[in-house]
Amino acid sequence: AQSVAQPEDQVNVAEGNPLTVKCTYSVSGNPYLFWYVQYPNRGLQFLLKYITGDNLVKGSYGFEAEFNKSQTSFHLKKPSALVSDSALYFCAVRDRNAGNMLTFGGGTRLMVKP
Amino acid sequence: EAGVAQSPRYKIIEKRQSVAFWCNPISGHATLYWYQQILGQGPKLLIQFQNNGVVDDSQLPKDRFSAERLKGVDSTLKIQPAKLEDSAVYLCASSYRSPGQGSYEQYFGPGTRLTVT
Numbered sequence: 001a002q003s004v005a006q007p008e009d010q011v012n013v014a015e016g017n018p019l020t021v022k023c024t025y026s027v028s029g030n031p032y033l034f035w036y037v038q039y040p041n042r043g044l045q046f047l048l049k050y051i052t053g054d055n056l057v058k059g060s061y062g063f064e065a066e067f068n069k070s071q072t073s074f075h076l077k078k079p080s081a082l083v084s085d086s087a088l089y090f091c092a093v094r095d096r097n098a099g100n101m102l103t104f105g106g107g108t109r110l111m112v113k114p
Numbered sequence: 115e116a117g118v119a120q121s122p123r124y125k126i127i128e129k130r131q132s133v134a135f136w137c138n139p140i141s142g143h144a145t146l147y148w149y150q151q152i153l154g155q156g157p158k159l160l161i162q163f164q165n166n167g168v169v170d171d172s173q174l175p176k177d178r179f180s181a182e183r184l185k186g187v188d189s190t191l192k193i194q195p196a197k198l199e200d201s202a203v204y205l206c207a208s209s210y211r212s213p214g215q216g217s218y219e220q221y222f223g224p225g226t227r228l229t230v231t
Contacts, residue, residue: 034219041224043118043205043222044157090156090157092156101162101172102220103159104157106154
């Protein structure tokens with residue numbers, strides 16, 4: 001079975017500082033990995049994905065994520081946080097060799113303070 | 115490009131009543147998903163369609179939930195009868211690529227917030 005863990009319910013960061021939102025995963029095969037963001041009363045928006053190749057993936061709004069196979073992690077990062085980045089962030093995984101289901105983590109609330 | 119459309123946006127019903135949600139995916143997207151998102155949790159897949167066929171419904175409580183996508187475009191999710199624990203946001207998503215044909219990202223609608231009293 002595949003699973004995703006987001007160990008932090010909330011991350012607080014000051015505007016202008018770098019941010020990291022952590023994600024670890026578990027799959028039996030090789031993973032596809034995704035990050036989505038959810039703003040209040042809105043659906044999830046796709047940020048970025050890791051499929052293969054370069055371990056550092058760049059996505060929308062200046063976000064990037066680093067795939068680390070040995071640590072089974074896919075942490076989301078941004079060099080300089082904005083107040084408008086405050087939202088709920090979800091990591092998701094799909095085992096490319098075992099079915100079609102996308103499994104989401106429980107989410108991490110990012111709060112960026114001015 | 116229009117996004118995934120869902121209606122209604124909000125619904126309040128009493129337990130044991132029935133409710134239906136509607137979803138229209140992005141044009142050209144063959145794969146459609148229904149998720150349940152309970153407050154404070156990540157979305158959980160209920161059912162996945164490829165065109166008008168069911169790909170995965172292993173997590174759908176089939177004694178009370180049903181879904182259809184008769185013409186391979188829009189879809190309806192129904193709950194009958196509703197229970198208190200069905201209170202959640204029901205998200206519809208669609209994707210272009212078929213499962214098993216490589217990577218794909220899903221595009222989500224705004225969701226329907228269901229409250230069962």
